Amino acid sequence: MYKPDTIYSSFTPVVKSAVIGYRISGPLTLKILSLLTRFKFKNYPGKVFYKSLYDYSDKIIDRCNIVYFKGPKSFTGEDVAEIYIHGSPAIASHLEKSFSKINPIDFRQAKNGEFLYRAMINNKVSLKQSQAINNIIMSENLQEIDYSKKVLFNGDEESELYDLKESAINIYSKIITSIDFIEDESFDLDSIIKDIRLFFQKIQKIIKKNRTVIEQNNILNVMIIGDVNVGKSTIFNKIIGQERAIVTNIKGTTRDVVAENLLLENKIYRIYDTAGYRKKQGRIELLGYKKALLLSKEINHFLIVFNDALSKNDLNRIKKEFNIKNNFSLVLNKSDTHKKTKNNQYIYLNKSINRQKTIKLLKLQNIHHKYIKKSKEILTVNKNEINFLEKLLENGEFILNQQDLLIIQEIFRNIIDEFSENFGYINNEDMLDNVFSSFCIGK
Ligand SMILES: Nc1nc2c(ncn2[C@@H]2O[C@H](COP(=O)(O)OP(=O)(O)OP(=O)(O)O)[C@@H](O)[C@H]2O)c(=O)[nH]1
Ligand SMILES: [Mg+2]
Structure with a gap:
């Protein structure tokens, strides 16, 4: 699924402006920098150099600041370079043309969110944190931005989904261990049902509380x-x-x-x-x-x-x-x-x-x-996560009316899978493509 080829993309809009930024990530980064600048960045990670960029026919594309980050101490965990050209779309197009002449198989334009995707694959951020970065950029709701910042800076535990996922796993383990004793007199289905009821009640509470905060339109x-x-x-x-x-x-x-x-x-x-x-x-x-x-x-x-x-x-x-x-x-x-x-x-x-x-x-x-009265309440899940929880809640009624432990077990297995898919333990390529394709280009 993940081929460590080298990718590039602008990370600012390519419009007339003060500066247009390009980011490169992957194993060929140093080689490409050396082709473009005739300078060996290898010994100078994290340092900014003002250098000329040359195209395939030795013509100067631009003279600008360039910085190289040596992996794994970089945004993606790979070798990364950032090039800050003058804010001219014509220069940007000249640079991209030079990129395309290098080696289109090993060096290609990044897909949306691909830098962040690589950061996740290389354990620089969790899936939840990648989503938080995207939310910070996309959201206009200040509470949502605050919530995303907390998840990004302090980790997944800041989300109440994290506790819920833990409870779901505990309940599932309890079911698994009970199944062996299903014939026993001491077997207590009611206790499991009680845990499940509390679990869904907690989901209901989280939805209600967070909906109110979000609806306080700011x-x-x-x-x-x-x-x-x-x-x-x-x-x-x-x-x-x-x-x-x-x-x-x-x-x-x-x-x-x-x-x-x-x-x-x-x-x-x-x-x-x-x-x-x-x-x-x-x-x-x-x-x-x-x-x-x-x-x-x-x-x-x-x-x-x-x-x-x-x-x-x-x-x-x-x-x-x-x-x-x-x-x-x-x-x-x-x-x-x-x-x-x-x-x-x-x-x-x-x-x-x-x-x-x-x-x-x-x-x-x-x-x-x-x-607009500033709400003192803070979000513990965001809008997308509320939608996710609402879908889970639909299972609630059904599961609570079940007497068959095997069916309950099966449903809970699915719930845990759903958490995993939405919460960062996924290894399903389509799913990831789906998540990251909505991200900004260059991110
Ligand atoms: N002298 C003067 N002219 C102004 C001022 N503000 C706007 N104008 C001029 O008034 C004209 C109309 O301005 P607009 O901003 O298009 O007015 P509007 O209210 O949006 O007009 P509509 O869209 O037709 O309803 C333009 O020629 C403006 O340059 C001002 O403070 N002083
Ligand atoms: Mg007008």
């Missing part, structure tokens, strides 16, 4: 609404820090709801830009507007944007349409184009105010604090 939903052309998309782009929504001086530019997540000082926001309101809306514009209205149920806070003072009638119409109570801020935008009306209830913005100041003026941090 994302603050903020929707930007207001008339057409008042600068909603300009504010949206400013807050999220990228030119995501199209901005023009044409009324009705935004026709759909556009949403982006934003992480600010360890708090997660989902910011929504919407189609503007005007009396005569185009068909698509109206559809977009209606979509925003439909979504409004999920919104914690609204930023109502306008350019001139907002009339009471208009405010009431907006509040009614979006079903807004006190969860809104009044944002007077384009404050550069007219004399400042002095209304303490307004937040005055204009497009030349920088991002940090805009976020501060909008008081996003306070708003987060107002709606």
Whole structure:
């Protein structure tokens, strides 16, 4: 199943940026480094060198930092190199072309999650810890991230699945030892059934407790609404820090709801830009507007944007349409184009105010604090593991109604197998492929 060939992959997105990283892992690492740099890294593990990279025709690909890690003291446990080229997709493509000329049989592009897979095969991390790394990257739920960090840094025992697996093994051993005495008068099926009942009750408790923590959604939903052309998309782009929504001086530019997540000082926001309101809306514009209205149920806070003072009638119409109570801020935008009306209830913005100041003026941090109470509960299993436990629970009813110890034994054997498959004692290639294929490329 596991052939120690040498693999490579970018570990950053290959887009115009400050730096693009490539990782190599496997027995040919040193040879490849020497081909590319004409330098012997062998005696310098863990040291960063600024070197030229040459292609197959001696042309310089780039001059950049390179570091070599000697296995087993590396991420994968094998010889590993990391190359940090300038953030140019053209240079990245030049480098990859040189890689492909080396020896496509022994040196190939890595599959998703293959570095981590090798780390697991070489006992650098457990399966659970590999999954934890993936969860840390993928999850947006801070509690889930905290849980994954604990498993990653402190080990599998941090998960309550670990205790459950131990209980399952204990029960199974008890069944096995009892089977020989099944004919005896002293044989006590009730005691085994009692253990099994406690086991499933514990699963139920874990599911309930963790579900509650996960459902305490810690994302603050903020929707930007207001008339057409008042600068909603300009504010949206400013807050999220990228030119995501199209901005023009044409009324009705935004026709759909556009949403982006934003992480600010360890708090997660989902910011929504919407189609503007005007009396005569185009068909698509109206559809977009209606979509925003439909979504409004999920919104914690609204930023109502306008350019001139907002009339009471208009405010009431907006509040009614979006079903807004006190969860809104009044944002007077384009404050550069007219004399400042002095209304303490307004937040005055204009497009030349920088991002940090805009976020501060909008008081996003306070708003987060107002709606999202940080849960003191911590997760002891994550969302996937809850799903796994729910499936196990389906066996519960059936097994508790069984009188035949052999059937009970068989079911428990399956339960232990399920734990193993989900918990890291697997040697089934398809299963592993399945787990790791969902991981990031280069990871
Ligand atoms: N002077 C001035 N112009 C601004 C300001 N903010 C936005 N604009 C301009 O106003 C126009 C409309 O901006 P958008 O951000 O597209 O407005 P919108 O509310 O999203 O518009 P719709 O999507 O059509 O509803 C653009 O030409 C912006 O450059 C500002 O603070 N001052
Ligand atoms: Mg817009």
